[in-house]
Amino acid sequence: MATRTQGDDIRVAVSTVILTLRRAPTDDAPSLALPLVRRTRDPHQGDWALPGGWLEPSENLEDAAARTLHETTGLSPSYLEQLYAFGAVHRSPQRVVSIVYWALLRADEVDAQSAAHVRSGLAPENVQWFDAAAVPPLAFDHRQIIDYALRRLRHKAGYSRVAHGFLAPPFPLADLREAYEAILGRRLDPANFRRQVESADTLVPTNEFRTGSHRPARLYRYNDNVELADRGPLAAEEKRTR
């Protein structure tokens, strides 16, 4: 606008919180993890931050989040959900409003997409996955953003949503319970958990069983009639243009 001065400058950025569930080799229970990127520029050069970047004038918000996520991490979740717009005045030296997206990604998807990124030769060395309970000091208000994403996950987690996000079907209920335990940060009673899932109608039992050292465990798949995510108001118009 002709009337704008340099001091009016407000920039729009996007960031993404990608959560997965991974089982460390030495650990019995899986835990939540997310990728962070080490900043190569000021402000906060050398600090860890969420994947992200500037919004380009010609791209929609979700497209920008998907592009910057893929450029930095090689990840391409099948959908991104808008989390929140962060716009506190002093969250960055320059005035920046960040539109933050989030998604859940299965560990096997993370592995496949990361491997493809490495093969492409584009994989940067400054990306690293961290346990969500042990993130390093972060740039800007990104710690607050991660805390909010985890809070939303705890709040919104339905059996189907979490199963879709973290588990490849078919899976035994014990895997889903462990996912819940990781999200909620506490142990759940297996029998109670089974009763709740079975009454919730969001998962469907199969006739397959996982066998091993324990007694055979029935496998479940998703009930695809249940809506997974709030795709926001612009599901039709603002879909990815790539």
Next chain:
Amino acid sequence: MATRTQGDDIRVAVSTVILTLRRAPTDDAPSLALPLVRRTRDPHQGDWALPGGWLEPSENLEDAAARTLHETTGLSPSYLEQLYAFGAVHRSPQRVVSIVYWALLRADEVDAQSAAHVRSGLAPENVQWFDAAAVPPLAFDHRQIIDYALRRLRHKAGYSRVAHGFLAPPFPLADLREAYEAILGRRLDPANFRRQVESADTLVPTNEFRTGSHRPARLYRYNDNVELADRGPLAAEEKRTR
């Protein structure tokens, strides 16, 4: 930024969806209504739009929404909740990302705040309340924004939330049921509704009764232990600075 060109210009705006429940003189049942502002400038000059304006570099997002809402309508809800960030490329001739806030307001609050605005001599003539089911053609994607706010209201509506937002305590359950009927767009069975409210524990019966042409109706008040709104991740930091 020194490297930015004029074509990079992306501006940040705020808009608000304020919903109230009002009973037309000729109507038995109340219906949802919201204030719209007739635009005095291009683009879309002369069209109706949501209250809003540009984000100033020195103000937080919620502050900007509260300021522009008050400037145009005189309304000052006790809280504003972030609804969504709308950023489709072609939603405006110039590239504009709008952070939209929303709130529920009681009809008596609307009346008191609007009257004060008129007394102040600042009340613009280009503000008008519309039935949410009969809004005129709107500027930009504001129709989509309103539809999304109504969808979120239907989705998130808990007894306590709607009661807090639309009804002055103490109130009879019939008033709450009518509020629900307006939100959901369908009739509810009074006996079923009473059972659901009483089992939900979000309202508390008083020993007061409303008397009139019908048999006396017990009045209810809020259970203040129930959280009303998702105040977002920055409840402490991004609170209003005014």
